[in-house]
Amino acid sequence: xxxxxxxxxxxxxxxVDRAITVLEVLADAGEAGVTDIARKLGVHxxxxxxxxxxxxxxxLVEQNSERGKYRLGMGILHLAGATTASLDLxxxxxxxxxxxxxxxxxxxxLAILSDGLALYLDQVSGSSALQSHNWVGQRxxxxxxxxxxxxxxxxxxxxxxxxxxxxxxxxxxxxxxxxKGLLAVLAAVRxxxxxxxxxxxxxxxTAVAAPVRDFHGDVIASVSVSGPTFRLDSDRLDGxxxxxxxxxxxxxxxxxWRASPTAKSW
Amino acid sequence: xxxxxxxxxxxxxxxVDRAITVLEVLADAGEAGVTDIARKLGVHxxxxxxxxxxxxxxxLVEQNSERGKYRLGMGILHLAGATTASLDLxxxxxxxxxxxxxxxxxxxxLAILSDGLALYLDQVSGSSALQSHNWVGQRxxxxxxxxxxxxxxxxxxxxxxxxxxxxxxxxxxxxxxxxKGLLAVLAAVRxxxxxxxxxxxxxxxTAVAAPVRDFHGDVIASVSVSGPTFRLDSDRLDGxxxxxxxxxxxxxxxxxWRASPTAKSW
DNA sequence: CATTAGCGTTGCGACATGAGCAACGCGGCC
DNA sequence: GGCCGCGTTGCTCATGTCGCAACGCTAATG
Numbered sequence: 001x002x003x004x005x006x007x008x009x010x011x012x013x014x015x016v017d018r019a020i021t022v023l024e025v026l027a028d029a030g031e032a033g034v035t036d037i038a039r040k041l042g043v044h045x046x047x048x049x050x051x052x053x054x055x056x057x058x059x060l061v062e063q064n065s066e067r068g069k070y071r072l073g074m075g076i077l078h079l080a081g082a083t084t085a086s087l088d089l090x091x092x093x094x095x096x097x098x099x100x101x102x103x104x105x106x107x108x109x110l111a112i113l114s115d116g117l118a119l120y121l122d123q124v125s126g127s128s129a130l131q132s133h134n135w136v137g138q139r140x141x142x143x144x145x146x147x148x149x150x151x152x153x154x155x156x157x158x159x160x161x162x163x164x165x166x167x168x169x170x171x172x173x174x175x176x177x178x179x180k181g182l183l184a185v186l187a188a189v190r191x192x193x194x195x196x197x198x199x200x201x202x203x204x205x206t207a208v209a210a211p212v213r214d215f216h217g218d219v220i221a222s223v224s225v226s227g228p229t230f231r232l233d234s235d236r237l238d239g240x241x242x243x244x245x246x247x248x249x250x251x252x253x254x255x256x257w258r259a260s261p262t263a264k265s266w
Numbered sequence: 267x268x269x270x271x272x273x274x275x276x277x278x279x280x281x282v283d284r285a286i287t288v289l290e291v292l293a294d295a296g297e298a299g300v301t302d303i304a305r306k307l308g309v310h311x312x313x314x315x316x317x318x319x320x321x322x323x324x325x326l327v328e329q330n331s332e333r334g335k336y337r338l339g340m341g342i343l344h345l346a347g348a349t350t351a352s353l354d355l356x357x358x359x360x361x362x363x364x365x366x367x368x369x370x371x372x373x374x375x376l377a378i379l380s381d382g383l384a385l386y387l388d389q390v391s392g393s394s395a396l397q398s399h400n401w402v403g404q405r406x407x408x409x410x411x412x413x414x415x416x417x418x419x420x421x422x423x424x425x426x427x428x429x430x431x432x433x434x435x436x437x438x439x440x441x442x443x444x445x446k447g448l449l450a451v452l453a454a455v456r457x458x459x460x461x462x463x464x465x466x467x468x469x470x471x472t473a474v475a476a477p478v479r480d481f482h483g484d485v486i487a488s489v490s491v492s493g494p495t496f497r498l499d500s501d502r503l504d505g506x507x508x509x510x511x512x513x514x515x516x517x518x519x520x521x522x523w524r525a526s527p528t529a530k531s532w
Numbered sequence: 533c534a535t536t537a538g539c540g541t542t543g544c545g546a547c548a549t550g551a552g553c554a555a556c557g558c559g560g561c562c
Numbered sequence: 563g564g565c566c567g568c569g570t571t572g573c574t575c576a577t578g579t580c581g582c583a584a585c586g587c588t589a590a591t592g
Contacts, residue, residue: 013320014578015281015550020324020341027348034569044552049570054282058290068569072349075286077481077522080346082293083338102428114340121343137347279550281579300540310581315541334540 018043019051023072026061031071080137089221090122093212093251097124097223100247104240106227108247110212111147112220114139116163118148121221140201143168143182144175146209147222149195153186154211154219160186174199194241199229206232208240210248215256223248284309285317289338292327297337355487356388359478359517363390363489366513370506372493374513375401376478377413378486382429384414392493406467409434409448410441412475413488415461419452420477420485426452440465460507465495472498474506476514481522489514 018041025040026032032040038048052070055061059075084090093110101108101124110122117139142148142164152160161179168177176182189195194210201207207226211219225244232240284307291306292298298306304314318336321327325341359376367374371392377384383405408414408430418426427445434443442448455461460476467473473492477485491510498506 012316012323013281013285015279016285016317016320017324019279019282019285020321020326023345024324027345030348035567045569046553046571047551050279050550051282053570054279055286057278058283058286060286063569072345074349074481074520074522076342076345076349078524079289079293079338079342080349081481081522082296083340083342083346086296086337114344119340119343119347137343137345137350139344139347280548281550301538311540312542312582313580316579319541329540 015051018047019055022048022051022055023060023076026070026072031064031069033069037070084121084136087121089212089255092254093221093223094122094124096247096250096254097122100223100225100243101125103243104225104227106225106232106240109147109224109226111151111209111222111224113142113151113163116142116165118142118145118151118222120147141165141169141171143177144171144197144201145224146195146197146207146226147224149182149185149189149197150209150211150222150224151219152182153189153195154213157183157186171201172199172203174203176200194245196237196241204229206237208232208237208244210241210245211252212248212255213252213257217257220255221251223251281317284313285321288314288317288321289326289342292336292338297330297335299335303336355478355521358520359487359489360388360390362513362516362520363388366390366489366491366509367392369509370491370493372491372498372506375413375490375492377417377475377488377490379408379417379429380405382408382431384408384411384417384488386413387487407431407435407437409443410437410463410467411490412461412463412473412492413490415448415451415455415463416475416477416488416490417485418448419455419461420479423449423452437467438465438469440469442466460511462503462507470495472503474498474503474510476507476511477518478514478521479518479523481524483523486521487517489517 021041022037025037029036034049034052035045037052038045041048052061056063056070056073059073059078061070062073063070089112090110097108097110108124109120111118111120113119118141119139120136123136140148142152152164155163160183164179164182166179168179168182169175170177176185185195194208196206196208198206205226206229207224209222209224212221212223214220223244225240287307288303291303295302300315300318301311303318304311307314318327322329322336322339325339325344327336328339329336355378356376363374363376367390373392374390375386376388377386379385384407385405386401386403389400389402406414408418418430421429426449430445430448432445434445434448435441436443442451451461460474462472462474464472471492472495473490475488475490478487478489480486489510491506
């Protein structure tokens with residue numbers, strides 16, 4: 001039929017494929033009605049409804065009121081928790097991140113590169129233990145964050161130019177918006193072994209990040225410490241940079257970097 | 267068959283339902299092979315394979331090696347990011363807090379930990395005319411309030427000792443001022459699942475609080491019911507404790523917390 | 533070193549299953 | 563009141579999906 005929407009690959013199980021599309025539509029739109037979803041899927045209203053109903057029954061989507069729009073549900077969070085729990089990276093780094101958070105009293109994040117954005121995998125809060133917002137699962141731009149710059153620093157310039165989403169949006173007056181400037185900063189990050197972002201993504205937010213490397217030496221993740229700019233003044237910053245770099249190096253070691261390649265293989 | 271009440275069991279898209287089961291199996295086991303999954307689903311090996319393949323194509327599951335076991339993938343985290351963006355703590359808890367306020371006719375507060383203090387995020391007043399002042403945005407000590415004790419109960423003792431602001435100031439004659447005593451009370455809070463504070467912060471003010479947990483099971487917030495001590499006598503207190511715990515559990519569920527497998531008492 | 537056993541993977545035919553249609557109840561909006 | 567759009571639900575047909583059996587492969591076993 002008109003299944004040519006996703007040109008190329010043939011779907012293995014049509015219903016499942018469509019159901020996943022429903023989830024992605026909801027992730028993108030925040031919330032949507034059955035009719036909207038059906039339109040975006042290119043299927044009949046009732047088909048979309050049954051898909052949504054199946055997802056809702058298992059808690060992957062929820063509807064706002066008795067008869068209302070749908071949105072992603074808590075079941076997704078169950079799965080997300082299990083996902084990070086099964087990732088070696090998160091498991092190995094968590095105790096070290098916790099220690100870093102305790103030492104600095106600030107929030108520690110672990111991020112990886114994903115589809116031209118930084119994806120936060122884990123977060124440990126500092127003394128202000130429970131932040132109002134949890135970034136895990138969130139994806140943020142690469143050019144405006146310390147984590148993003150570290151992740152980019154592991155790639156050659158040509159690759160950087162390829163994957164960074166353009167134009168480089170200015171989130172604040174401090175945001176780097178020129179590709180040339182970004183590449184210059186990345187060179188510095190490679191040389192220094194860490195990145196800093198002050199008020200670049202959000203005014204009043206400062207972050208420091210350092211690279212996590214796998215046994216090949218490739219940058220696979222980034223560890224950051226972030227907090228209010230007024231609290232991370234230049235006096236503290238040096239110490240935090242050192243701490244962050246040390247933590248990132250320790251995680252890298254755990255992952256087999258510059259160590260015995262005995263990594264727990266499958 | 268036309269009965270809508272019992273229709274919950276049916277009206278599902280079989281493939282989607284099975285695919286979700288696959289995800290849950292993987293969430294539970296961490297990783298599993300096609301044969302394992304097929305056994306747990308009670309379907310044929312090839313069926314399980316196709317479901318997994320469909321999920322893999324969209325990034326919801328990944329396989330370890332070229333020919334190996336499967337695990338949950340990064341796609342789940344993308345979805346989770348969108349979920350948390352639309353799942354705001356205050357917004358999710360508000361209707362439940364309102365219901366709690368209506369049932370108890372007392373003031374309901376929602377608080378989180380912030381820099382060694384309890385920060386009030388939301389407040390719903392009971393219908394009682396005697397409205398205490400608005401606490402939203404206020405930050406109050408952890409050791410002298412029911413909310414504070416609940417928030418602390420989610421942390422290990424070492425962490426508690428680290429973040430609580432000392433000395434433990436005595437606001438009233440009932441205030442806990444010894445760290446040892448505080449830790450003992452927190453142990454009780456963890457066991458009971460709720461905290462009570464009578465005249466500890468202010469003479470004549472009684473409050474009951476219960477923990478709100480995220481999908482990891484971590485305590486991220488606290489819900490409290492508070493009012494004049496004379497109105498919250500021991501007769502009413504038990505019922506209010508139950509109500510508060512129930513509300514906190516409901517909010518937790520909305521945030522993706524899976525209720526403990528042990529049977530509930532009520 | 534040959535053999536076995538178990539894994540993930542694939543072509544195929546039969547049939548259960550999910551798609552589309554049309555109609556219903558309901559709410560908001562001319 | 564009448565209209566339009568929403569989410570929801572029987573019904574029927576053919577379509578997409580399942581179970582079977584067989585394959586290539588790896589790794590333990592004799």
